[in-house]
Amino acid sequence: MERREFLASIGSAAAVAPLAKAHGGVPVGRAAPDLPMPPSRDTMPMRPEPEEPGKLLLDKAWQFHQGDIPFPTIKGHGWTYANAKAGQAQGAAAINFDDSDWPLVNLPHDWAVDMPFDPDANPSQGYRQRGYAWYRRALRLDPADRGKYLELQFGAIFTNATIWVNGSVAAHNWSGYNSIYIDLTPMARFGDDLNTIAIRVDAERMEGWWYEGAGLYRHAWLVKRPAVHIQTDGIHADPRLDADGRWTVPITASLSSILKAEAAATLVATLSDAEGRTIAAGKVETRVPPLGSAEAKLELVVPSPRLWSVSDPNLYTLRLSLAGPGEATDRRMLRIGFRTLRFDADKGFFLNGEPLKIKGTCNHQDHAGVGVAVPDAMWEWRIRRLKDMGSNAIRCSHNAPPVELLDACDRLGMLVMDENRNFNTSPDYMEQLRWLVRRDRNRPSVIMWSVFNEEPMQGSEAGYEMVRRMASEVKALDPSRPVTAAMNAGLFAPHNVSQAVDVVGFNYQPGLYDRFHAAHPNVPITSSEDTSAFMTRGAFQTDAANHVFASYDDERSSWGNTHREAWKAVATRPFVAGAFVWTGFDYRGEPTPYEWPSASSFFGIMDLCGFPKTAYWLHRAQWIDDRPLLDLAPHWNWAGREGEPITVMAMTNFERVALFLNGRPLGEKTVDRFEMPRWLVPWAPGRLEAIGYRAGRQVARSSVETTGAPVALRLTPDRTIMAGDGEDAQPITVDAIDAQGRHVPTAQLPVRFAISGGTIIGLGNGDPSSHEPEKGDSRTLFNGLAQVIVRADARRGPLRITADALGVRTGQASIARVEASPRAQVAPTPSVQTLEGWRQSPASPEKPDPMRKPVDSDMNSWLWLGTGQIEAAQGEGQWMSLRATFTARRRVQANGGTLRFGGIVGRAEIWLDGRKVAEKPDFREAPLDVAVPAGSAEHVVTLLVESRPGLIGGLSQPATVGAK
Ligand code: GAL
Numbered sequence: 001m002e003r004r005e006f007l008a009s010i011g012s013a014a015a016v017a018p019l020a021k022a023h024g025g026v027p028v029g030r031a032a033p034d035l036p037m038p039p040s041r042d043t044m045p046m047r048p049e050p051e052e053p054g055k056l057l058l059d060k061a062w063q064f065h066q067g068d069i070p071f072p073t074i075k076g077h078g079w080t081y082a083n084a085k086a087g088q089a090q091g092a093a094a095i096n097f098d099d100s101d102w103p104l105v106n107l108p109h110d111w112a113v114d115m116p117f118d119p120d121a122n123p124s125q126g127y128r129q130r131g132y133a134w135y136r137r138a139l140r141l142d143p144a145d146r147g148k149y150l151e152l153q154f155g156a157i158f159t160n161a162t163i164w165v166n167g168s169v170a171a172h173n174w175s176g177y178n179s180i181y182i183d184l185t186p187m188a189r190f191g192d193d194l195n196t197i198a199i200r201v202d203a204e205r206m207e208g209w210w211y212e213g214a215g216l217y218r219h220a221w222l223v224k225r226p227a228v229h230i231q232t233d234g235i236h237a238d239p240r241l242d243a244d245g246r247w248t249v250p251i252t253a254s255l256s257s258i259l260k261a262e263a264a265a266t267l268v269a270t271l272s273d274a275e276g277r278t279i280a281a282g283k284v285e286t287r288v289p290p291l292g293s294a295e296a297k298l299e300l301v302v303p304s305p306r307l308w309s310v311s312d313p314n315l316y317t318l319r320l321s322l323a324g325p326g327e328a329t330d331r332r333m334l335r336i337g338f339r340t341l342r343f344d345a346d347k348g349f350f351l352n353g354e355p356l357k358i359k360g361t362c363n364h365q366d367h368a369g370v371g372v373a374v375p376d377a378m379w380e381w382r383i384r385r386l387k388d389m390g391s392n393a394i395r396c397s398h399n400a401p402p403v404e405l406l407d408a409c410d411r412l413g414m415l416v417m418d419e420n421r422n423f424n425t426s427p428d429y430m431e432q433l434r435w436l437v438r439r440d441r442n443r444p445s446v447i448m449w450s451v452f453n454e455e456p457m458q459g460s461e462a463g464y465e466m467v468r469r470m471a472s473e474v475k476a477l478d479p480s481r482p483v484t485a486a487m488n489a490g491l492f493a494p495h496n497v498s499q500a501v502d503v504v505g506f507n508y509q510p511g512l513y514d515r516f517h518a519a520h521p522n523v524p525i526t527s528s529e530d531t532s533a534f535m536t537r538g539a540f541q542t543d544a545a546n547h548v549f550a551s552y553d554d555e556r557s558s559w560g561n562t563h564r565e566a567w568k569a570v571a572t573r574p575f576v577a578g579a580f581v582w583t584g585f586d587y588r589g590e591p592t593p594y595e596w597p598s599a600s601s602f603f604g605i606m607d608l609c610g611f612p613k614t615a616y617w618l619h620r621a622q623w624i625d626d627r628p629l630l631d632l633a634p635h636w637n638w639a640g641r642e643g644e645p646i647t648v649m650a651m652t653n654f655e656r657v658a659l660f661l662n663g664r665p666l667g668e669k670t671v672d673r674f675e676m677p678r679w680l681v682p683w684a685p686g687r688l689e690a691i692g693y694r695a696g697r698q699v700a701r702s703s704v705e706t707t708g709a710p711v712a713l714r715l716t717p718d719r720t721i722m723a724g725d726g727e728d729a730q731p732i733t734v735d736a737i738d739a740q741g742r743h744v745p746t747a748q749l750p751v752r753f754a755i756s757g758g759t760i761i762g763l764g765n766g767d768p769s770s771h772e773p774e775k776g777d778s779r780t781l782f783n784g785l786a787q788v789i790v791r792a793d794a795r796r797g798p799l800r801i802t803a804d805a806l807g808v809r810t811g812q813a814s815i816a817r818v819e820a821s822p823r824a825q826v827a828p829t830p831s832v833q834t835l836e837g838w839r840q841s842p843a844s845p846e847k848p849d850p851m852r853k854p855v856d857s858d859m860n861s862w863l864w865l866g867t868g869q870i871e872a873a874q875g876e877g878q879w880m881s882l883r884a885t886f887t888a889r890r891r892v893q894a895n896g897g898t899l900r901f902g903g904i905v906g907r908a909e910i911w912l913d914g915r916k917v918a919e920k921p922d923f924r925e926a927p928l929d930v931a932v933p934a935g936s937a938e939h940v941v942t943l944l945v946e947s948r949p950g951l952i953g954g955l956s957q958p959a960t961v962g963a964k
Pocket of ligand 1: 507
């Protein structure tokens, strides 16, 4: 088939050429007009400016262990006592756990997508086993960071996570969708005294009924701020239009201080426009108590700002600087937009005072090849795919999205229904809701907060009371946006959630729109979810035995509607604010109505790769008025079905369409855009062609052609240039072409890829029943298409990729990697074994017996030197014994190694396993190395230290054990 879309501006010279000149008309918008994807663009991805200078990515070089590691059974009084103390976490959480042979992974990381499909795994989670895993990372902090506020941030971890820092639990997090912020300051170690982060992830826990992935699947960050600073998510700056028509930006900054005394601080705010001109500025002074918080408030007045809208997403840059005592200034940058929104019970949604029908899709957060570890640039790509279809809204179903998705929505002009995951009013879960609102309330794209999706308690008093509380929490943080809840029942119960929200979300039930509106004429409503129809991309014959759905928009779930029915129900009712189609993209899990071997859903307007199904052109024809569209389904490769009737459907926004097969007229139809015209055409090879008419004039034509066999592969990147920052990623469309260069829609070739200048990070083809691995270097075309997702290496140069399949010519693409400074990353730090748990004997005037050790039940005669407490003081001119035990890491066990004392003060003898192995003859501080023999036995190391009269003695630096 050759799918060809000829788009022409109405009334232009592009009036259609005679049929004989079948290629008449102006092809617009596709470099490869026969490929159902947009052409390659020569633009760079949008690269956000750093929001704060001291925020460093902590994505690189995490040590990873898949599977759980049981904690040791603790026995004996001394060990039990020690285990109960701060810094003394055991097992894989311990500072000194031997992780030296764990492989390194970079974030974002979803280990579930690396797992094979398994018929025994949960279909709802895409037939992937998940289980448990551990991540560990050593972190070196510069001694110059002492005195700063230090924070670890995790974008999200799926699912339940326990995080230890330096052997103490730093956070328990019981959700896979919220960020985790950890104040590292009090427990931080500096210089060669490394910090250890250990994370146990329990991904057996589920929060949804769709594929949720596993692990540290969003970014991690290390944040360094001055002692007096702005809190994380501590800025509220959401523009307001007052009753006098005056725009202001009321700014509240929540401040904290780690100083020991109250401090004065000055907050300065400047607002600049897209051209970088400062258009408003303000300043406020405040005081911040020690280890306390304060709010600094000011207001900027902005005369006639350029508004943010979905067609003109105009952003302003707000810069805040907070000067506390001393030199250091905390700085923050965020993008804000000026816009008003309103839901009207009769007329639907209004943006900036203008009615705007919401044309939305619901989406989960996984993509082909990468699972939920979606690179930032792919979020932008996905939002762009939806915008290109005419969609203006996205519902983040059913959880908080990554910030990178919201950044793309702000920049590209996409409205967002921001959704909370857990319906629960207990303190932990209310905090998750508050976190969501605090994080996202400055974004122009976010237009409403959804507190739940389809909760059985929605028609009960308890459900109502819970939502009332949740709505009140939301309003306290953001009075400007409505609260909604996605209800699939209970709307008419005496007590129900619709009574506690601002906008009632209907999941399905279009038959109740009118009844509800009549009963509650003052309550705004929107579809929060509709459709749930089935299509297999590129398939036009339903084949239940093989789990294939024809893509004519005839197949739907029992609770849903076809795309056309659902849109008609919304579009014809002004009081329904809009639609949210389930879903924009296919997602893993929920292979409804099938199970194995199907592993991903059939609901998407696009498949798992973002390749369009018929529904894409259907919505585009319905949702876009001003860009003419005429597209035909199906393809025209039906060899063996000569003379059989084939259903042909035109997706168009023209008024009339005439159809021709090989120049023979097949009839002309008036277009009902809610239905779309159809013909039954006895199949014969050749060209099926449609002509679109508006106001009686032929203005566009479109055709599909029977193609020959594939002769070559073709690679079409989304962009011809990439940022050489080591992070930029993009999808490349893979297809096969015939001798005339036409896309072959039926090709199912196995393809192998080779790449230089980049890495293949995932592969897909949109087949819900495919069990091919999503990693590696090969993928089979499914109905003519596959996708390979590449990440560009750092620095300038070409990224070259080739595609090979048996019997056809190699396809290739070359993408320019342009110089782009990588985002600041915390340097990888190899983990080292530091000796912990030193015991220090009482001081004595004589040299102690090196064999002496503390009695197991005596916790007090010998000191415990706490984690990080290296320096051991003692009386002047005295001896003492310092004792520790350790089991060397596996590499040292195998080959032997070195025990390095970073610094010993005083004269000393070193005893290892009962033998004197070294002497330090003078009092001055100095390092010392001793050899550690190979072997797996536990070692006992004893330091006999004699301090110089009048001074202290002991260990001034950590002692570490390393390979030779
Ligand atoms: C809805 C639900 C979605 C999805 C969909 C499938 O009831 O909210 O998460 O399961 O059905 O049709």
